[in-house]
Amino acid sequence: MTLKTNWADMVNPTVRDIPPSGIRRFFDLVTEVKGVISLGVGEPDFVTPWHIREACLYSLEKGYTMYTSNHGMLELREEIARDIHNTYKVNYNPRNEILITTGVSEGLDLAMRTLLCRGDEVLIPEPSYVSYAPCATLAGGKPVYLKTSVENGFQLTADLVEKAITPRTKVLLLSYPNNPTGATIDRKHLLEIAEIAVARNLIVVSDEIYDKLTYVGEHTCVSSLPGMRERTILLNGFSKAYAMTGWRAGYAAGNSDFISAMTKIHQYTMLCAPITAQIAALEALRNGRSEMRKMIAQFNRRRRLVMDALREIGLPCFEPRGAFYAFPEISSAGLTSDEFAKQLLKEEKVLVVPGNAFGEQGEGFVRCAYAASEADLNEAFRRIGSFIKRRLGRRKVLTFTIGKPEQIPEQTREGLVVGSSQ
Numbered sequence: 393m394t395l396k397t398n399w400a401d402m403v404n405p406t407v408r409d410i411p412p413s414g415i416r417r418f419f420d421l422v423t424e425v426k427g428v429i430s431l432g433v434g435e436p437d438f439v440t441p442w443h444i445r446e447a448c449l450y451s452l453e454k455g456y457t458m459y460t461s462n463h464g465m466l467e468l469r470e471e472i473a474r475d476i477h478n479t480y481k482v483n484y485n486p487r488n489e490i491l492i493t494t495g496v497s498e499g500l501d502l503a504m505r506t507l508l509c510r511g512d513e514v515l516i517p518e519p520s521y522v523s524y525a526p527c528a529t530l531a532g533g534k535p536v537y538l539k540t541s542v543e544n545g546f547q548l549t550a551d552l553v554e555k556a557i558t559p560r561t562k563v564l565l566l567s568y569p570n571n572p573t574g575a576t577i578d579r580k581h582l583l584e585i586a587e588i589a590v591a592r593n594l595i596v597v598s599d600e601i602y603d604k605l606t607y608v609g610e611h612t613c614v615s616s617l618p619g620m621r622e623r624t625i626l627l628n629g630f631s632k633a634y635a636m637t638g639w640r641a642g643y644a645a646g647n648s649d650f651i652s653a654m655t656k657i658h659q660y661t662m663l664c665a666p667i668t669a670q671i672a673a674l675e676a677l678r679n680g681r682s683e684m685r686k687m688i689a690q691f692n693r694r695r696r697l698v699m700d701a702l703r704e705i706g707l708p709c710f711e712p713r714g715a716f717y718a719f720p721e722i723s724s725a726g727l728t729s730d731e732f733a734k735q736l737l738k739e740e741k742v743l744v745v746p747g748n749a750f751g752e753q754g755e756g757f758v759r760c761a762y763a764a765s766e767a768d769l770n771e772a773f774r775r776i777g778s779f780i781k782r783r784l785g786r787r788k789v790l791t792f793t794i795g796k797p798e799q800i801p802e803q804t805r806e807g808l809v810v811g812s813s814q
């Protein structure tokens with residue numbers, strides 16, 4: 393007699409109890425409906441600039457198809473160190489203080505697994521990116537949410553941090569510009585938070601993947617603040633600013649002992665980031681600035697379009713200053729964020745992500761990614777306007793075209809259906 397395996401019972405309870413991403417749920421619905429405009433995807437609609445793809449093609453032609461050092465190519469680490477120095481005046485030794493990862497996603501997982509012992513608490517501002525709490529939990533840690541609010545521009549305050557600290561608090565996760573709110577954080581607030589991190593011996597894991605997508609004011613890199621370089625793990629990557637989501641290239645920068653501990657996990661689980669992605673990242677850093685600037689200018693233009701559209705529709709929205717998300721309040725429609733997203737999809741074929749996918753504090757909001765063409769944004773907000781009008785009984789017919797788009801990088805992809813992630 394053969395025993396039948398019940399696979400559900402085989403799953404580690406920690407994994408079993410983690411809910412799947414609230415974003416995914418909605419993407420699965422979309423595949424079943426035709427003619428949907430998606431404001432759901434958290435990735436640039438641009439194709440990676442041609443010179444980056446070309447550098448990668450050349451490298452394949454030349455036979456660069458092997459493993460690299462576990463740490464990643466030294467040339468790339470040197471270029472990253474130069475970039476951080478030039479932008480933020482912080483120095484990292486490329487030989488032992490930088491690790492190339494398969495995106496910020498891997499960097500985050502490595503940082504959590506390297507830092508956390510069972511029960512260690514991780515402070516996570518909420519609303520927040522969907523991966524933080526699951527990564528902390530999978531590493532044995534305990535997520536503790538710091539509830540930021542629209543009144544504060546979704547900025548974390550020193551007070552929120554201070555009040556949440558217990559003897560088990562080990563890590564503070566920072567993530568500005570923020571997904572899903574588009575909030576940035578003032579230098580003043582960051583300095584106050586840094587003081588607490590120093591005084592209370594917290595390790596800061598700072599996900600700065602949207603640093604270059606800052607439209608108002610200047611981004612402050614956490615490691616550049618007094619006393620913070622030595623207690624910060626800086627995570628960044630190429631997915632957003634260089635339109636390179638599918639390549640899977642990122643990095644972690646920090647204390648050399650810690651980076652070498654992270655490298656042990658990376659070495660046994662990933663070995664190294666893909667060489668093609670590393671070569672592409674190197675080209676992006678060396679020659680990608682002008683294409684990147686064009687894409688950022690385009691996002692900024694769309695940001696203004698979306699804000700104008702939301703104003704006209706009458707949905708209150710705090711002004712996003714970074715990333716490519718708007719986070720309007722939808723409670724006036726008399727629906728929960730889940731109901732709003734589901735009904736908008738059903739009635740108007742527009743996909744937005746319910747705010748509660750980013751934690752309880754996101755309830756009453758939806759995330760609209762403006763990483764879509766102006767034509768799609770115009771049509772999407774016309775449809776959202778009709779949806780709201782039906783609910784609020786407004787009469788105005790809305791159009792939001794704001795002139796001719798600037799010259800932008802190539803936008804078409806052909807052939808493969810590749811699905812999407814965050």
Ligand code: PLP
Binds near residue numbers: 637
């Ligand atoms: N961090 C944030 C805040 C994100 O929004 C995302 C993707 O949406 C990631 C990290 C994942 O980045 P990567 O593609 O480098 O793994």
